[in-house]
Amino acid sequence: MMKKLFVLVPLSLLILVSCQDKEALAELNELKALTELEEQNKALIEKYIEAWNSFDIQVLDEYLDASFKAYIPSNSNEPMSQEQFKGWVEGIFQPFPDSHYEIQDIFCEGDRVCIRWTYTATQQGDYMGVPASGKKVEGSAIEIFRVENGKIVEERSEMDALGMMIQLGLVLSPGS
Numbered sequence: 396m397m398k399k400l401f402v403l404v405p406l407s408l409l410i411l412v413s414c415q416d417k418e419a420l421a422e423l424n425e426l427k428a429l430t431e432l433e434e435q436n437k438a439l440i441e442k443y444i445e446a447w448n449s450f451d452i453q454v455l456d457e458y459l460d461a462s463f464k465a466y467i468p469s470n471s472n473e474p475m476s477q478e479q480f481k482g483w484v485e486g487i488f489q490p491f492p493d494s495h496y497e498i499q500d501i502f503c504e505g506d507r508v509c510i511r512w513t514y515t516a517t518q519q520g521d522y523m524g525v526p527a528s529g530k531k532v533e534g535s536a537i538e539i540f541r542v543e544n545g546k547i548v549e550e551r552s553e554m555d556a557l558g559m560m561i562q563l564g565l566v567l568s569p570g571s
Contacts, residue, residue, distance in 0.1 A: 433503040436542045440501065440508045443540075443547065447496050450488050452481050460546035469539070469551035480550075490520035490527070499535075508540045518563060525565060532562040 443458040456477075464474035467483070475483060487494060494516040502509045515533045518525075536554035540547050560566045 429505070433505070435545065436506065436508050436540075437501055437503045439542060439545065439547070440510060440540055441498060444496050444498055444510070444512065447484075447494070450492065450494075452485055452488070455481060455484070458547050460543065460548045462548055463546075464549050466549070466551040467554070469553050474549075490518055490522035491516035491532075492519055493517050506542050508542060509537065510540075511535065511537050522563065523560075523565060525563060528563060530563055532559050534558050534562075 439458060443455075446454045446458060459477050459480075461477065463477040463480065465480040465483075466474050494514060496512050496514045498510050498512050500509075500511040513533065513535045515531065517531050518528045520527050534555040536552055538550060538552045540551075541549035557566065
């Protein structure tokens with residue numbers, strides 16, 4: 396009986412450790428896959444912002460899913476479709492052809508990527524009924540993207556639109 400016990404106890408421990416190792420290995424592999432997916436999602440958003448800097452609206456199709464929806468501002472009840480969004484982007488590129496966007500911070504968790512970016516631009520065309528002023532503007536935004544199957548399906552944005560309007564003279568700044 397004692398001989399069987401000496402064989403069974405180490406064998407039981409070996410089986411227990413082996414099972415735990417398999418569970419730990421499965422968890423590790425799952426974490427590794429999630430990390431790789433998050434890195435791919437971050438790289439997609441970085442390329443997307445680079446595409447904005449190229450002023451090529453059609454290149455956005457490479458990054459946006461057919462079901463893409465944009466919420467600007469992020470709590471908007473009526474999202475823009477991909478085509479509406481591209482029209483909105485074109486409405487920015489025309490009066491501000493030198494727009495430049497730069498990611499300052501980027502975070503990712505699962506299918507969500509959050510960025511804080513800054514922009515600089517010069518008003519060289521009509522914008523919101525105001526003729527070209529030659530004024531330089533700068534500002535920032537925070538955006539949250541949702542990515543599925545390597546494409547952006549949702550974009551929610553909070554921009555400093557008031558700051559831009561003040562810089563362009565569209566609204567009075569406090570104390571004016």
